[in-house]
Every structure is written in structure tokens, then in C-alpha cells.
Amino acid sequence: MKPAAVAVIGGGVMGASVAYHLAARGTRDVVILDRAARPGAGSTGRATGGYRAQYGTAINVRLSLLTRAKLLRFTDETGVDPGYVPAGYLWLAGSEAEMAALEAGRRVQHAEGLHEAAAVSPEEISRINPALGLDGIVGGAFCPSDGFIRPLGILEGYLAAAGRLGVRTERDVEVVGLRRSARGITEVETSRGGIAVEAVVNAAGAWAAQVAAMAGVALPVTPLRRQIVPTAPTNVLPAGMPMTIWAGDGFHLRVRDGRVLLLWPSPGKPGEPFSTEVEPAWMDAVTAMAHARIPVLRDVPVDRAASWAGLYEMSPDKHAILGPAPGCPNFYLINGSSGHGVMHAPALGQLLAEIICDGQARTLDVRCLAPDRFERGQPIPVAELL
Secondary structure, X not given: OOOEEEEEEOOOHHHHHHHHHHHHXXXXXXXXXXXXXXXXXXXXXXXXXXXXXXXXXXHHHHHXXXXXXXXXXXXXXXXXXXXXXXXXXXXXXXXXXHHHHHHHHHHHHHHOOOOOOXXXXXXXXXXXXXXXXXXXXXXXXXXXXXXXXXXXXXXXXXXXXXXXXXXXXXXXXXXXXXXXXXXXXXXXXXXXXXXXXXXXXXXXXXXXXXXXXXXXXXXXXXXXXXXXXXXXXXXXXXXXXXXXXXXXXXXXXXXXXXXXXXXXXXXXXXXXXXXXXXXXXXXXXXXXXXXXHOHHHOOOOEOHHXXXXXXXXXXXXXXXXEEEEOOEEEEEEEEOOXXXXXXXXXXXXXXXXXXXXXXXXOOOOOHHHOHHHOOOOOOOOOOOOO
């Protein structure tokens, strides 16, 4: 295989974003190595497509606001519609403690410029989403500029724009090893042979720790399954309904492509961390939740055969890991987004390109995301609920 200035391991939305932003900065000979035979076969194609800036930590709010600015010019930049629809995110609180946690997050959001995020009463919730049963709901939070995106549209846009700038994508190729010298990674060993490189980007998502181990780097990223079951096609809820989330247990739903997607966080399959099996008992439980909380869904069957699951890439503090790996300065990490990968990929790809090209990120201060923060005992404090 041809030598490359930068090899990006992983052809999902994160890898595509990095490759595009490197090429846009003038980096030549960038190659994306994707073990899948087609775009979107990994976690990107399994994402539900939510976008929000309602987070409880300043860095995540900043990443979302940078992403939103990029989404608004994405079509002009890449030629593809990213599908950004500001339908809103509606958080529902079942206790005063949950309301206090949402309020704490809102203080952070307002400090970072997300002034449209607001507290809402049960009466206002009924106006925003009339289909909800409000038993036990004491209030909530709403941000109208949150909403939805098209994960595969963003992937398509970055791949197309990167290709026009000379990035090549090698599909159906497995990375089997990384060769190191005193200066760092010198060669990527693949199922089709070796590639001499000047730098490597680990954008392998839930599989990032295994890739890092090939370089002798310990990366604290683990997979976490997320299951989704859609209803049968229905129009009982409007297409523009906001993403609606019960803060206490994380049950949430949205309308997509004429169906209602039902989601509820659950543990992965014991002993099989990479399993994407959807469990029948989970489908029963989430369906019962939906019927109890959204009465209009009681007569709408779920489509069990159309259910699916994907894998989050979790870091210990549920925040991205961004920058050069400790002890291996030409091995760059863009991992651990913990369920926020698709929505933050535009921002993180730009920021890592700045780190690679300039030695530091210039658009945002992302030193808190440095890969060595866990070794230094400085993880980002995890915000409650958000």
C-alpha cells in the first residue's frame, strides 16, 4: 500500500471528520483505513441522530456550539445536507432533586452562551409535547436549538469533501499492527500489507483500546451497548416532536422516518462487551414504559424485527479523549466521546486537525480533554443527569 503522511484508523464519522479537516488545512497523503466494506457499517450507521447543547459541563457545551456553527454551514462546505433540524430537546424531571440537577446544568449552559435553554413547568411541557402523560412530572428543561442530525449525511459529506481534497479511503482493510521506533509509529500493518506513515489517528470508536494496544498505549475506552426498538409506521406523534427524555431513568423517544424510536439505557451483555444483540426482555420493558408515559402509543405495535443496537465508546469521565498519546507523540487519539461522538465529530475533527498541524487546538481550549488527564488524576467531573 502507498505511504501516507497521516493514516486515520476508522472510517466512521469521526475518522472522516479528521481526514477532511486535515486535508482542508493542506495536509496531503491522508488515508482512511476502514475495515468495513461500505460507509456507515459501524456505530455511525446505528446512531439515532440527536443533537444537543444541553450539557452539564462547559467543554461539552462548547463542543456542541462549535458543532452547531459548523452544521449551519455544512452544506456549503461539503455539498451534503447534515439534516440539522432544531426541534428541541425536552428533559422531564420527576423530583425536585432532578429539577435542581437540570438547573445546575442550565447555569453552565447560560455561562457558555446557550441562553435559549430554559426551565419549563408542567403546563409548558404540555404545550411543547401534548402527547405526554405528566403523572409524576414536576417540571423540566427545554432548548429549542437542540434537535436532530443525519449521522450518515454528515459521514457522506465529510467523505465526499475529503475525497475532493485528495484523501483516499481504503475499505475492507483490517489494521493488524502498528510498528514503533523511538520517534513513534512508523508503519501501519494491515491485511493488505504495510503503510509507512508520519502520523496515525486512532478513530476506531468502541474498538479504540485494541488499536491503541497495538502501539503499546493503554487507552481507557470501553464499549457500551445501546438498544433501540422502533414502532410500526405511525403518525400519532408529529415528525417535529422534540427529543423527549425522562431525566430520572434516561428513557427517551423521538420520531424518525415515520416511526417512533424508543430508547432506554441498559447494561451490556455480560461477558460479551461488543455484543449488539437486542434482548427481548429489554424490548418488553421499554415498550411498557412507552405505553405508560405516552398514551397515544398504546395502540401502536413495536416492530421487534426492525430493532437494533450500537456501541458507545465510553471513557472514565464520559468525555472525549483528544490529542497525542502519552509516550507516543505521533499517535493521535480522538476517542471516548461516550455517546456524543456523532454530534461532536465536526468539532472534534477540526480541533484534532489543529493539534496535528499547529501543535495545539486554536478554536477552543481543549486541554481538559488531554489523554493523560487520568494518569494525572484530573478527570473531568461528571455532571449529574446531563
